[in-house]
Amino acid sequence: MDNQEDTIAVRAGENFDLEKVEHYLRDHIEDIGEGTLQVRQFPSGASNLTYLLQIGDWEGVLRRPPLGPVPPKAHDMKRECSLLQKINPVFPLAPKPYLFCDDPTIIGAPFYVMERRKGVIVNTSFPSGVTPTPEVCKQISHTVIDTLVQIHAIDWQAAGLDTFGHPPGFLERQVKGWIERYHRAKTDDIPQVEPLTSWLLSHIPQSPAPTLIHNDFKLNNMMLDAEDLTRPVAVFDWEMATIGDPLFDLAISLSYWATEDDPEELKTILPTVTMFPGFVSRETFMEIYAQKSSRDLSSIDYYMIFAYFKLAVIIQQIYVRWKRGQTQDERFAVFGARVQTLITHAAQLAGV
Structure with a gap:
């Protein structure tokens, strides 16, 4: 699936400092390669915010809590990342996490980055051109x-x-x-x-x-x-x-x-x-x-x-x-x- 099809431009007010994030990624993930960080947003979901990160051929997915105050114990990025680290080896359909960051100077909130999976999400309709029997x-x-x-x-x-x-x-x-x-x-x-x-x-x-x-x-x-x-x-x-x-x-x-x-x-x-x-x-x-x-x-x-x-x-x-x-x-x-x-x-x- 083309990245333009399943992502949108980052919504107003939900953007972050690309330079800081790129530096953080390069400091913590090996073999990212050449290129400048490009970011798009996954439009689905009404809770945590999810972004597609691209640097050259490398891709990752960043998840962070929603903006504003959040309910107690909700949107715990460290817990979610740690959970995926333990589940992925025994249930490979769970994406593999790459890193967790709780430094508030990077994007202003804790976040983690995980691998990008490619396929289709079926929700209210099937993908364009698909008419399943x-x-x-x-x-x-x-x-x-x-x-x-x-x-x-x-x-x-x-x-x-x-x-x-x-x-x-x-x-x-x-x-x-x-x-x-x-x-x-x-x-x-x-x-x-x-x-x-x-x-x-x-x-x-x-x-x-x-x-x-x-x-x-x-x-x-x-x-x-x-x-x-x-x-x-x-x-x-x-x-x-x-x-x-x-x-x-x-x-x-x-x-x-x-x-x-x-x-x-x-x-x-x-x-x-x-x-x-x-x-x-x-x-x-x-x-x-x-x-x-x-x-x-x-x-x-x-x-x-x-x-x-x-x-x-x-x-x-x-x-x-x-x-x-x-x-x-x-x-x-x-x-x-x-x-x-x-x-x-x-x-x-x-x-x-």
Whole structure:
């Protein structure tokens, strides 16, 4: 894929000192070669900022936190870089990191640089000129499920990931934590929040054995081979990965897996190609996952309701930054209405 196709010119206010970054790269990465640093920005994502770095034939990807104040413990670049260092050897779809920098004089925030993977990201549409058959869409579905099963099968203790999570009480902490995050970022009064959060707190199920979880696993956080869309090239956005409940991870994936029979307002928030003919239903996704992972999904309804609530909180955290003027990205102006829709949907599923 041409760099002009999957990147944009750096957005206003999100640029940095190229000379300082180039000097830092040359001091810490061998064999970069001749040329001047060129930078473009990856347009997707609403959280961390991601840039394509090019010096001659060398390419890398820089990730940094969003501008302005960020939630406590969020956007921890050092943790994300360290996690990738440990995951990449046992799960090669995770990109290899090159360096971490916490010197605030370079770009004003911590950042890390990782290898560049090439392929296509499939989100709301397929790449120009690609019209996949229903059979290809079905195979992509299986690729996504297989990849999630592989992540959950990683021997996280052997990989040295013991310090990347606290499995006992994970789900209860998540429920309480996301409720607290919502209240910290609250802007509008949504009447369903109180009964929904009370229901979530009083119905927490027992978790299965802990695994490594991605915590934001979805089709557009995967990169597929441009020549064979059924072959995965990379899994990105590991910022929230931890050791925890694999059914929570599954439900997060399913919450993004929009289907044609979803409510219209939900499809507007989560418009993905998974609504195209051939992609498996959520029910089939769950059946295949259960069969390949040998996990009991009898409590999955709770996890789905919580996943929609968590997604609402993530969107609310972005929306409050836009409302406070901490980001000028006008994509976020409609996020308040999306939070309302997701909260309402979760409350309806919970019957409250």
